[in-house]
Amino acid sequence: MLSPSHLxxxxxxxxxxxxxxxxxxxxxxxxxxxxxxxxxxxGIRFGYLVFINTAVMFLAAxxxxxxxxxxxxxxxxxxxxxxxxxxxxxxxxxxKLKKYSPGVVTAVVLFLPLYGVGLFTVMKSGLxxxxxxxxxxxxxxxxxxxxxxxxxx
Numbered sequence: 001m002l003s004p005s006h007l008x009x010x011x012x013x014x015x016x017x018x019x020x021x022x023x024x025x026x027x028x029x030x031x032x033x034x035x036x037x038x039x040x041x042x043g044i045r046f047g048y049l050v051f052i053n054t055a056v057m058f059l060a061a062x063x064x065x066x067x068x069x070x071x072x073x074x075x076x077x078x079x080x081x082x083x084x085x086x087x088x089x090x091x092x093x094x095x096k097l098k099k100y101s102p103g104v105v106t107a108v109v110l111f112l113p114l115y116g117v118g119l120f121t122v123m124k125s126g127l128x129x130x131x132x133x134x135x136x137x138x139x140x141x142x143x144x145x146x147x148x149x150x151x152x153x
Contacts, residue, residue, distance in 0.1 A: 001121075002117065002121050003068045003121075004063070004067065004068050004069075004072045004073040004076050004118075004121070004122060004125075004127065005064065005067045005068050005072065007076050007080070007114065007117070007118045007121060007122075008060065008063035008064045008067075008072060008075075008076045009064060010114055011060055011063070011076060011079060011080055011083070011114055011118075012057070012060040012061070012063075012064060014083070014106065014110035014111060014114055015056060015057060015060055015083070016057075017106045017110065018083075018086075018103055018106040018107060018110065018111070019053050021102060021103050021105060021106045022102045022103040023049075023102070026100075026102060027102055028102050029049075029101075029102040029103060030044060030046065030049070032093070032097075032099075032100075032101055032102055033093075035097060036093045036096065036097055036101075037148055056079065056082075056083075059075060059078070059079045060079060062075050063075040063076040063079060068127075069127070070127045070128065073122045073125065073127035073128050074127070074128050074132060076118060076122065077118065077119065077122050077128050077132055077133065077136060078132075078136045078139070080111070080114055080115045080118045080119070081115060081119075081133065081136035081137055081139075081140050082136070082139070082140045082143065083107070083111040083114075083115065084111055084112055084115035084140070085137070085140035085141060085143075085144055086103075086107055086111065086140075086144075087104075087107035087108055087111040087112050087115075089144050090103050090104040090107045090108070091104065091107075091108065119133060
């Protein structure tokens with residue numbers, strides 16, 4: 001059976017592959033995002049993307065550090081929820097623009113299944129409170145809504 005440590009390791013690998021797809025192969029996420037949400041001023045900045053991706057990798061490392069306990073399971077659940085919402089964001093962008101979104105393949109193929117398996121595993125283990133998935137979903141939705149609002153300024 002999978003443990004939170006296994007899931008956290010798979011999530012860290014998925015995150016690295018996702019960032020690679022967004023920025024290196026085939027790349028172009030910033031241009032795609034600017035097309036999706038045309039900025040009124042400067043728009044999304046590379047430095048912000050470096051910061052947010054570094055923070056996400058730090059959270060993945062924390063989940064690995066805390067391992068199979070309740071803290072590690074909660075960090076995994078929070079981060080995998082955020083990445084599942086990231087997958088939904090990519091999918092909605094593909095539908096809206098009718099073109100490939102850098103990051104959509106890894107988001108759909110890796111993040112969504114990992115979230116589903118992880119949610120089931122963590123909740124079945126009793127390592128997370130029943131309210132945690134709802135809180136993490138609300139926070140993930142708020143992050144994406146705020147990002148879109150900021151980009152549109």
